[in-house]
Every structure is written in C-alpha cells, then in structure tokens.
Amino acid sequence: MNQSVSVSITEDQRDCYQEISNVAMGQAADLLARLLGVKVILPIPVVNLIEVNELRMALSGIENSDTVSGVCQGFIGNAISGEALLIFNDTSFSDISSLLQYKGVLDAALELELLMDVANILIGACLRGIGEQLDVNFSQGHPVVLGQHVNLNDLLKSDNYRWTKTLAIEINYKIEGYDINCDLLILFTEDAIDVLNRKVDYLLED
Amino acid sequence: MATPVLICDDSSFARKQMARALPKNWDVEITFACNGEEAIQVIKEGKGEVVFLDLTMPVMDGYETLAYIKKNELNACVIVVSGDIQPEARAEVTQLGALEFIKKPISTDKAAEVLTKFGIL
Structure with missing residues (x-):
C-alpha cells in the first residue's frame, strides 16, 4: 500500500467511470427486470473518490431510519481489486418474495436466500459489464453476509477495510410499483485506482 | 452535402464514443448536445436531421425529448442509444417515434447496420 502518493481522478475520468457504470448497471437491471417481471427504475450512477470512513455518505439512497440487510463480495482481475456491496432496505423482502413466488414464511433464512439470489445477479452482471468495457476479467469471491436487520452504520462498521481511499460507484435501484429499494456499491481499492485511470485514459484518447 | 447529425448524451465520453462509431465514409456535420433541451434547440436550427x-x-x-419531437412534428430521424436495455424502454421509445433502439456501448458495425437499414447511409 502506497500511502504517500495521493490518488485522484480528473473530471473526464469521472465522466468515463460514470458512463461505464451506466452501461453495466443497465445490463444488470435488465436481468433483474426479467427475473422479477418488473420494470427497474435506473438512476444516474454516482462516482466518487472517497475515504472509506465516508461510505455512509455515499449511500444516499437509504435513509437513516431504515433497517437494512447486506452482503459483500470481493473481486479481483488484472491487478484491480475491490468489493461489491449490496444493501437492501428490509421492507423490500416481502415484495421480492411474492414476485419470485416463494412459498412459506418470510423468515431470516428466506430473506437471506433472496438477498443472495439478487446479489448474485446484480453484482455478477455489473462486474461483467464494467470488465467488458475495461477489458478486465474479474473473478468473484464468495459472498459474505454483512448483517441482517441492522442500521446502516452498524452494517458498514462491521467491515474492516485495509485501504483508506476508495473509488466508489453507487447505484440505487428501485422497482416501479413496488416497495423495493437497494443500493449496489462497487468499491475499488486505493491501489486499483491508478490502473483503472490508465485504462480509462486509453478509452478517452482520440 | 453533409448530413447534419446530432449526438445528445450527458456524458462527454459517451458523445465521443458515439462520434467515433459513425462510419468513416459518411459525410456528416456533427453537433453535440448534453440534454434534451439543447437537442431540441439544435433540431429546430436544422442541425439534427439524424x-x-x-x-x-x-x-x-x-423520453421527454422524443415526446416533444413527436408532438411538434420536428423533422428528425431519432435513433435511441441507451444503457437502459429493459424491454419496456425499447417499447416505449418505439411508441414515441424512435426509429431504432441501440444498446450501449455502441459499436461501429452496429451504427453502420442501423443507418443502412433505414436508408440513411
């Protein structure tokens, strides 16, 4: 870890990350829309270079009063590593289970299953989309539960990051006509930013 | 005579990518816009035939831009280039009068194929 070199991104690079995220998030949303038989409302993705302890601020789509459940999944490819977080507003689960026609009681175990199912789809498709555009093949680790029915600050605290700065992409998905709200956060490590910037510069070249 | 082409996208990278994807042998005069309001202005000036x-x-x-073009019968062949690739998005823009719906990221081959399909090229 090189703490002495300060990382940064230019406005052009930020715009490029945003557009890449926009395309990747659209591909992921299309899969989710087909799975649930709904229309996913797409936001404009938010790209920021932030301190890891400012993560809470990056999650603009979720209110403080809500209880949430979340998973995270590490990824790595071509010297670019990071973590993807998927955080659900707990009110989302009853609608998701009925859309997927799950039978039985909606308990913590079933909620976890739903969380993992959606996380697999959204995180996988989003990373694939970003990877395709940047010519990187990401491998994903096993998903890890960050917490269920907790407040957002506790959910984020439970994670122990070894890097300080992160390139954060926040995508807030909502489903039209349903009470489903989730935040997908793709966090690239500090060390990855230089490599990513070079890849993006290549795309920005005339 | 060069065809007046308008590329409308809020991302400067996406505008550049789109401009690059246009066929090299196509004689065009490109104007850029960052949102629908700017696009409509450009179309009214006759700089957005495609x-x-x-x-x-x-x-x-x-969507709002397409609706405005349709309602005011502006002279423009609109090809939507979108990151939102849900079936509903395609259906909606087609209904609003878009000629075609292309998934982002746009490729040179796809651009040429669509332009040929509609006899623009």
Whole structure:
C-alpha cells in the first residue's frame, strides 16, 4: 500500500467511470427486470473518490431510519481489486418474495436466500459489464453476509477495510410499483485506482 | 452535402464514443448536445436531421425529448442509444417515434447496420 502518493481522478475520468457504470448497471437491471417481471427504475450512477470512513455518505439512497440487510463480495482481475456491496432496505423482502413466488414464511433464512439470489445477479452482471468495457476479467469471491436487520452504520462498521481511499460507484435501484429499494456499491481499492485511470485514459484518447 | 447529425448524451465520453462509431465514409456535420433541451434547440436550427439520443439525462431526458419531437412534428430521424436495455424502454421509445433502439456501448458495425437499414447511409 502506497500511502504517500495521493490518488485522484480528473473530471473526464469521472465522466468515463460514470458512463461505464451506466452501461453495466443497465445490463444488470435488465436481468433483474426479467427475473422479477418488473420494470427497474435506473438512476444516474454516482462516482466518487472517497475515504472509506465516508461510505455512509455515499449511500444516499437509504435513509437513516431504515433497517437494512447486506452482503459483500470481493473481486479481483488484472491487478484491480475491490468489493461489491449490496444493501437492501428490509421492507423490500416481502415484495421480492411474492414476485419470485416463494412459498412459506418470510423468515431470516428466506430473506437471506433472496438477498443472495439478487446479489448474485446484480453484482455478477455489473462486474461483467464494467470488465467488458475495461477489458478486465474479474473473478468473484464468495459472498459474505454483512448483517441482517441492522442500521446502516452498524452494517458498514462491521467491515474492516485495509485501504483508506476508495473509488466508489453507487447505484440505487428501485422497482416501479413496488416497495423495493437497494443500493449496489462497487468499491475499488486505493491501489486499483491508478490502473483503472490508465485504462480509462486509453478509452478517452482520440 | 453533409448530413447534419446530432449526438445528445450527458456524458462527454459517451458523445465521443458515439462520434467515433459513425462510419468513416459518411459525410456528416456533427453537433453535440448534453440534454434534451439543447437537442431540441439544435433540431429546430436544422442541425439534427439524424439524432443519436441517450435516455437518462438531467434537465430533459430522452423520453421527454422524443415526446416533444413527436408532438411538434420536428423533422428528425431519432435513433435511441441507451444503457437502459429493459424491454419496456425499447417499447416505449418505439411508441414515441424512435426509429431504432441501440444498446450501449455502441459499436461501429452496429451504427453502420442501423443507418443502412433505414436508408440513411
């Protein structure tokens, strides 16, 4: 870890990350829309270079009063590593289970299953989309539960990051006509930013 | 005579990518716009005979832009280039009068194929 070199991104690079995220998030949303038989409302993705302890601020789509459940999944490819977080507003689960026609009681175990199912789809498709555009093949680790029915600050605290700065992409998905709200956060490590910037510069070249 | 082409997208990278994807042998005069409001202005000035339009944009999005073009019968062939590839998005823009719906990221081959299909090229 090189703490002495300060990382940064230019406005052009930020715009490029945003557009890449926009395309990747659209591909992921299309899969989710087909799975649930709904229309996913797409936001404009938010790209920021932030301190890891400012993560809470990056999650603009979720209110403080809500209880949430979340998973995270590490990824790595071509010297670019990071973590993807998927955080659900707990009110989302009853609608998701009925859309997927799950039978039985909606308990913590079933909620976890739903969380993992959606996380697999959204995180996988989003990373694939970003990877395709940047010519990187990401491998994903096993998903890890960050917490269920907790407040957002506790959910984020439970994670122990070894890097300080992160390139954060926040995508807030909502489903039209349903009470489903989730935040997908793709966090690239500090060390990855230089490599990513070079890849993006290549795309920005005339 | 050069064809007046308008590329409308809020991302400068996306505008550049779109411009690059246009066939090299196509004689065009390109104008850029960052949102629907700017796009409509450009079309009214006669600089947007063929329009490549993004959907998700601030100020005025692609759907609103298409609706305005249709309602006011502006002279423009609109091809939507979108990151939102849900079936509903395609259906909606087609209903609003878009000629075609292309998934982002746009490729040179796809651009040529669509332009040929509609006899623009």
